[in-house]
Amino acid sequence: MVTASVNWRASMASIKQRANGVWRARYRDQNGKEHTKHEKTKRAAQKWLDEQTAAIVTGQWADPGAGRITWDEWVSRWVGMQVWADGTATAAATAVESVPWRLKAIRDVKHGDVQTWVTKESERGLAASTIRTRLNYVQMAFRAAVDNQVISRNPAARVKTPRIRKREATMKILTAEQVNAALEAAGEFRPFVAVCVFAGLRLGEAAGLQVGDVDQHLNKILVRRQVQGTSIPTTKITPPKAGSEREVFVPLELVDILQVSQIGTPDSFLFRTPLGHLFNRNSAGEEWRRIRKAAGLGDDVTLHTLRHTFASNLIASGCDVVTVQRALGHSQPSITLNVYSHLWPSAEDKTRSATSTFMAEVFSPDAPNPGPHQ
Known part of the structure; x- marks a missing residue:
C-alpha cells in the first residue's frame, strides 16, 4: 500500500x-x-x-472547488437524491432550512457553527427531541457531502445535544375518565376519536379508513392506507408507513360506534369534514383542540396520546410485545420496546408478584396442613 x-x-x-x-x-x-x-x-x-x-x-x-457551493445549493441537490415519503421530506426540509449558514459555502461551515446552532435552538425553548431530529437530518446532509467528495470532513459529527427526558416522564396516558370526557365532548368527531383510542390508529390512518376496511363479522379493522398532508391542497392518500399495514382486532362496541352500515359503499371514507373534505393534520388537529379544551385536558395531550393510551391498555392487560407491535403497526418489536418498555412490568415486579401469589396460597386458611414433621 x-x-x-x-x-x-x-x-x-x-x-x-x-x-x-x-x-x-x-x-x-x-x-x-x-x-x-x-x-x-x-x-x-x-x-x-x-x-x-x-x-x-x-x-x-474532497474536490477543493466543490465545497464552494452554499449549504442551500448542496441540500437541494442532496434532497433530490432521496426516495422519501412526504412526511419525511417535510421534516428534512424543516431541519435543513432552520440552520443559520444557509448561504455560506459548505466547506466553510465549522463544528462550532453547528454546536452554536444546537445550543441556541435549545435556549429558545425547542424540545430536545425536536432538536435531535433536526440535527440528525443536518448530519445526514453533511455525511452525504463527504461521501460525494464535496467536503472532506463532517462538521456536525460529535455535536452535543440537550438531554431528552425519559419517556416515562413525558408520555401522557389518559385515564378512563379522561377518555370518556373526550368522547362526550367530541360530537360528530366522536367515531374518529374512538378509532384512535380503541384501535390505536395514527391520525392519518384513521383519516384514511373506508367502509370496506371495517369487518363487521370478524370485528376487525384493516389499515390499508393513510392520509398525508397539512391542508386541503396538500392532502394525498398513500400506503401506510413501512410495516404498518395490518389488521386490528376490535370489540363489537367500537364497530357499533363507527356505524359503517349507514355510510355508503365499501370505498366510501368513514370520516369527512363538514365541507366534505378528508381530514388532514390541521383539520383533525383543530377538532382535537376543541375537544381537549371542552374536556379539560392539558395542551400537551395530542391526538397521538390516544394511541399511547391504547398501547398502555394492551400492556396493562398482559399482552406481550409482539402482540402490541402488530396492533400498533410497528415494523419491529424493538421499536415497540423503545417507546413503551417503561410500561411493562420489570423482572423485579414479576418476581415480587409471583412470590406474593405463592405466599398467599401457602398461608391461606384453606391450605392443607402437612402435619408434624416425621
Missing part, C-alpha cells in the same frame, strides 16, 4: 518553481482532473501537496 501511494504521488503530483519565483504545486485526482496551487515557498507548496495527496490515498479527499 505504501509503495502504491508513493508511485501514485510520483506520477500524479509535482512541484516546480516558476520564472517569477513562485512555487507551483499540481496533482491530478482519481478522475484525472488537475488541481494546482501557487505558494511563495517550496515548503508551503509541498505541505499543501502532501495534504491533498494523502487525503486521496486515505479516502478523505
Whole structure:
C-alpha cells in the first residue's frame, strides 16, 4: 500500500518553481482532473501537496472547488437524491432550512457553527427531541457531502445535544375518565376519536379508513392506507408507513360506534369534514383542540396520546410485545420496546408478584396442613 501511494504521488503530483519565483504545486485526482496551487515557498507548496495527496490515498479527499457551493445549493441537490415519503421530506426540509449558514459555502461551515446552532435552538425553548431530529437530518446532509467528495470532513459529527427526558416522564396516558370526557365532548368527531383510542390508529390512518376496511363479522379493522398532508391542497392518500399495514382486532362496541352500515359503499371514507373534505393534520388537529379544551385536558395531550393510551391498555392487560407491535403497526418489536418498555412490568415486579401469589396460597386458611414433621 505504501509503495502504491508513493508511485501514485510520483506520477500524479509535482512541484516546480516558476520564472517569477513562485512555487507551483499540481496533482491530478482519481478522475484525472488537475488541481494546482501557487505558494511563495517550496515548503508551503509541498505541505499543501502532501495534504491533498494523502487525503486521496486515505479516502478523505474532497474536490477543493466543490465545497464552494452554499449549504442551500448542496441540500437541494442532496434532497433530490432521496426516495422519501412526504412526511419525511417535510421534516428534512424543516431541519435543513432552520440552520443559520444557509448561504455560506459548505466547506466553510465549522463544528462550532453547528454546536452554536444546537445550543441556541435549545435556549429558545425547542424540545430536545425536536432538536435531535433536526440535527440528525443536518448530519445526514453533511455525511452525504463527504461521501460525494464535496467536503472532506463532517462538521456536525460529535455535536452535543440537550438531554431528552425519559419517556416515562413525558408520555401522557389518559385515564378512563379522561377518555370518556373526550368522547362526550367530541360530537360528530366522536367515531374518529374512538378509532384512535380503541384501535390505536395514527391520525392519518384513521383519516384514511373506508367502509370496506371495517369487518363487521370478524370485528376487525384493516389499515390499508393513510392520509398525508397539512391542508386541503396538500392532502394525498398513500400506503401506510413501512410495516404498518395490518389488521386490528376490535370489540363489537367500537364497530357499533363507527356505524359503517349507514355510510355508503365499501370505498366510501368513514370520516369527512363538514365541507366534505378528508381530514388532514390541521383539520383533525383543530377538532382535537376543541375537544381537549371542552374536556379539560392539558395542551400537551395530542391526538397521538390516544394511541399511547391504547398501547398502555394492551400492556396493562398482559399482552406481550409482539402482540402490541402488530396492533400498533410497528415494523419491529424493538421499536415497540423503545417507546413503551417503561410500561411493562420489570423482572423485579414479576418476581415480587409471583412470590406474593405463592405466599398467599401457602398461608391461606384453606391450605392443607402437612402435619408434624416425621
